[in-house]
Amino acid sequence: MTELLRIENLTITPKAEPGRALVSQVSFALEAGKTTCIVGESGSGKSLTALAVMGLLSDQLQLGQGNIVFKGFNITHASHAELQRIRGKEIGMIFQEPMTSLNPVLTIGYQIGESLAQHLKLTGAALKARVADLLQQVGIPPERAGSYPDELSGGQRQRVMIAMSIACEPAMLIADEPTTALDVTVQAQILKLLDDLKTRMHMGMLFITHDFGVVTDIADNVVVMFRGEIVESGPVQDVLLNPRHPYTRALLDCVPDADGKKPLKPIDYAWLNAGAA
Structure with a gap:
């Protein structure tokens, strides 16, 4: 398989406190046509890792050490201009909150077309046709291109975010909790849409x-993060069926079964005090 992304010993620290790691020694790889899921509770470092790949860390944060290599190119040493050429064209990203990620005063057609104009230099009728095609791909009628974000439902806004992220047919897609704010039915539709797009475009997806x-539902490989570190990783079936780390087992205990008979257990962090971190 073709390796798209390799993260090696990634560490992220606050500039004001370089000795305090928010993400520590994170390493994993992503292949073309495969989905790697980063899973963990809020604050575990998942989104920070994704933002580092995109070169979008806050000015208050810095890369402490490590490398992020995309298609053989070391992103950690890239200039702003080099990152601008990669973002949107080679790597697409669906940000965490579609309700606030879209500009409320610009039409969705304009926002989808921005990266097409920037990276592919499309204009006029060609740009309009490509925007219409992207809207159709994500299940929104092309005539809605002139709509504003507040005229759409939450699920439709998420589909617009997906259309924006795949506009230039990137080699890799980062999806940062794209279904969190959606109801179960819409969540299932979005997951199927992303999986279909990944297969058709042979993208690598970091979910x-x-x-x-x-x-x-969607992973080929899984990375489990806790407090900024990877505690377990591997093929999804290995991790789901034979979890080795207490934190992974605790997360799996929180997943309800289909008939609702399985008792749900709150995460017990006693293993931390027992030296199991």
Whole structure:
């Protein structure tokens, strides 16, 4: 398989406190046509890792050490201009909150077309046709291109975010909890849409979630993060069927079964005090 992304010993620290790691020694790889899920509770470092790949860390944060290599190119040493050429064209990203990620005063057609104009230099009728095609791909009527974000439902806004992220047919897609704010039915539709797009475009997908139910549906490989570190990783079936780390087992205990008979257990962090971190 073709390796798209390799993260080696990634560490992220606050500039004001370089000795305090928010993400520590994170390493994993992503192949073309495969989905790697990063799973963990809020604050575990999932989104920070994704933002580092995109070169979008806050000015208050810095890369402490490590490398992020995309298609053989070391992103950690890239200039702003080099990152601008990669973002949107080679790597697409669906940000965490579609309700606030879209500009409320610009039409969805304009926002989808921005990266097409920037990276592919499309204009006029060609640009309009490509925007219409992208809207159709994500299940929105092309005539809605002139709509504003507040005229759409939550599920439709998420589909617009997906259309924006795949506009230039990137080699890799980062999806940062794209279904968190959606109801179960719409969530299933979005997951199927992403999986279909990944297969058709042979993209590598880095999918961030706190939900092992989602991992079961879409992942080829899984990375489990806790407090900024990877505690377990591997092929999804190995991790789901034979979890080795207490934190992974605790997350799996939080997943309800289909008939609702399985008792749900809150995460017990006693293993931390027992030296199991």
